[in-house]
Amino acid sequence: MRITQSMLASNSLKHLSESYRRMGKYEDQLSTGKKITKPSDDPVVAMKGMTYRSNLKEVEQYKRNLSELYLWMDNSEAGIDQANSALQRVRELTIQGMNDSYSQEDRQAIAREVEQLKQSLVATANTQVSGRYIFHGTDVMNPPVPQENPVQVAANIADEDINNYKVEVSRGVFMKANVNPANVFNQEMFDTVQAIQDELGTANPQRMDELLKDLDKVMNTLSAERSELGARYNRLEMVETRLGEQEVMATKILSDNEDADIERVIMDLKSQESVHRAALSVGARIIQPTLMDFLR
DSSP, rough: OOOOHHHHHHHHHHHHHHHHHHHHHHHHHHSBBOOOOGGGGGHHHHHHHHHHHHHHHHHHHHHHHHHHHHHHHHHHHHHHHHHHHHHHHHHHHHHHHHTTTTTTHHHHHHHHHHHHHOOOOOOOOTTTEEEEEETSSOOOOOSOOOEETEEEHHHHHHHHGOOOEEEEEEETEEEOOOOGGGGOOOOHHHHHHHHHHHHHHHHSSHHHHHHHHHHHHHHHHHHHHHHHHHHHHHHHHHHHHHHHHHHHHHHHHHHHHBBBBHHHHHHHHHHHHHHHHHHHHHHHHHHHHOOOHOOO
């Protein structure tokens, strides 16, 4: 087959065009840091990238969910701590009021302090975080203590159905965020404090020993709920650690799949530049002769 000048020129242009395309690909990889810029560059990498990115987004969402759990548990812990301090003070005042050396006026003064502590307990029970009552289980839009004088807790405070405010921390895994309303600010607590207040206001209190035992029972229930909350908090921290590790692994897999190996891309680009210069030089030598060159 006879090789004509036009065939040489055409082949040279085709090879130069392919060389430009390869250099353009390497320049895109250097500019974006990614192996591909569109799915047609490598459908397999694009498909895997969607899957890995979806997994990473899922992990990031679960980490955001942890913030909701920390918010509830931290505020619940603070509320229980305040309630425990108030009840501890009520206990001290109760023992103080049992002392026969105190006059009726002294006990009435103690009763007034107990009244203030009771109001403090009501305020703590009705704590709101982001507009939600955190000590009322899933019934977050209604206060657990709707009536303050006399103190009356909500009718559903002991309903197990509301003791179930859960947040998803992993696929299909949920953690409870709330404390059990029935074990924290229940009617028994407020009735006991009210009875102590009333008894201190009498001229000759007779039931102080019995009320002190009732108060100890209430405080023990509160302490048990606090311990349960602490155990869940420890589990929450372990879940956070695990999600952090999953996020690192998911990011690494996504990077391995999509990110370009910059050092290798630079080497390939320099190599391709050398090839391109050589192709230009050869093309120039082949196409260089003109009609005037033949006529000379």
